[in-house]
Amino acid sequence: MTGVLEVDDLSVDFGRRRLPAVRGISFSLAPGERLGLIGESGSGKSVTALSIMGLLPENARVRGQLRWRGENLVGRPDAVLSRLRGRDLAMVFQEPMTALDPTMRVGRQVAESYILHRDASSGQVRGTVLEALGRVGIEDPQRIADAYPHQLSGGQRQRALIAMALMNRPSLVICDEPTTALDVTVQATVLRVLNRQLASVQAACLFISHDLAVVAQVCERVAVMWRGRIVETGRIVDILERPRHPYTATLVAAARFDPSEPRAVPADLDAEPGAVPDDLDAEPEGAPPTRPYGGEGR
């Protein structure tokens, strides 16, 4: 089998005037592979993500091919796509503050897609949900599962969203700037959680960001988007040293690297060689390793 997802000459335009947002991009993701998609606002990153999910508005026109395990998804009816969504194909959204329904308890929301795709009843799922919340480093999952989103901190909500996306062990997780709305310390722990979870379910990941330093903590490879095109693709270490496109050069110059983490390879992956699927239950309960202030507050 080749890739989980192959994007081939994908173009998206909007409205009657056919305003182009994405102009003929191609890339592929092997099983378990992580690709960063980086670029400024309006460069077409999010439109690319939404077109893979099949969530573009009705006035969007998609051309080219999106091959999911060899099968083209472009133009397939929504019923086909919605069966993929949430089960094989999951997405973590940018704004943890608004991506959770304020009127639904967190536990029910995390369980929603799991129940949908497995025909399980909500009673049986409770244990699974608590386990999933524990895995993403939420202390006291009982309390959090019964809480409403506004009672959680930004970091806790994003963890809950990660737990939600990974409930069905998808083969591909699309992360659309998952840490942009979080402050730097919380961002670091959330990225660590994301890394560990992706590794444990061996999901491929398309990680969208405008921050090269953030992408470097999750991905080995990166594609640079600029005005709807991919202008450069390669290993992050190579791009950092020898940016070929002028836009990439400015991105590299603007990236803010933590001096304590000079390497482009995610430190956590090296530190935790045992993070494989069988390891799920052995995962230490509670918080990720470093919590500088002893907690995030509520």
Add this chain to the structure above:
Amino acid sequence: MRRVPLIFGLVAVGFVVVAALLALVWTPYDPAVIDPVHRLGGPGWPHVLGTDTFGRDIASRLMAGSRTCLLVGIVAVAFASAFGIPLGMLAGMTHGVVSRVVLRATDLLYAFPAILVAMLLAAAFGGSSLTGTLAIGIATVPVFTRVARAGTLSVMSQDYIWAARGSGISWASIAVRHVWPNIAPLIGVQASVSFGMAILAEASLSYLGLATPPTTPTWGRMLYDAQAQLFNAPLLTLWPAAAIVVAVMGFNVLGDALRDLLDPRLREVS
């Protein structure tokens, strides 16, 4: 202090409901019995609130009237919600033809005042409490459609709807599980306002003779009868007016307080 509106609303609504229930089995006097000797009596004993032009006991008539008012309000609002809310959600969740058809139909209905609908129904079936209530309900449908659509539109642009779509949840489930709970507080407030409006509308329809027949006491009918004696006996007008104010205010305040109590976002603001 936050509980004051809740308690006020509960007391006011409870007062009307108890009066209506009590009127089913007991009123101080028979509300229909005429006693010309004691006509236009002031408040006192044994007629607590006095008597009207025909010597009928006002307190008894108010109690009997509260029954009709409650029934009209509840049925009219229930009717309007049952049709208006699903239509509004449909219009808010769809684009293009469906949404436009619903909205234009709503506008069309909006152009018909309740009085016209009531006249139409009264002409076809004869004026009664039921036709009056139905007319008010029909005229209120577009109000609920619009409020539901406005709420749905704002909910649909939220990230959690995208997130739900991203989890593969169908539009129908999204409507029930994510859209409805988020617009429910809005609808609740509209329902309490519409309830008050329905009581007032019933009063004016009865006043015009398009709803409840003159033999059945209602607050609107009482206002109508009192009008002729406005200068002789101003209190006659005051009592039914006060009853309407208490009921309408009570439901509005109660609806507002319940919204605050039930909305998780407002429940604990830390």
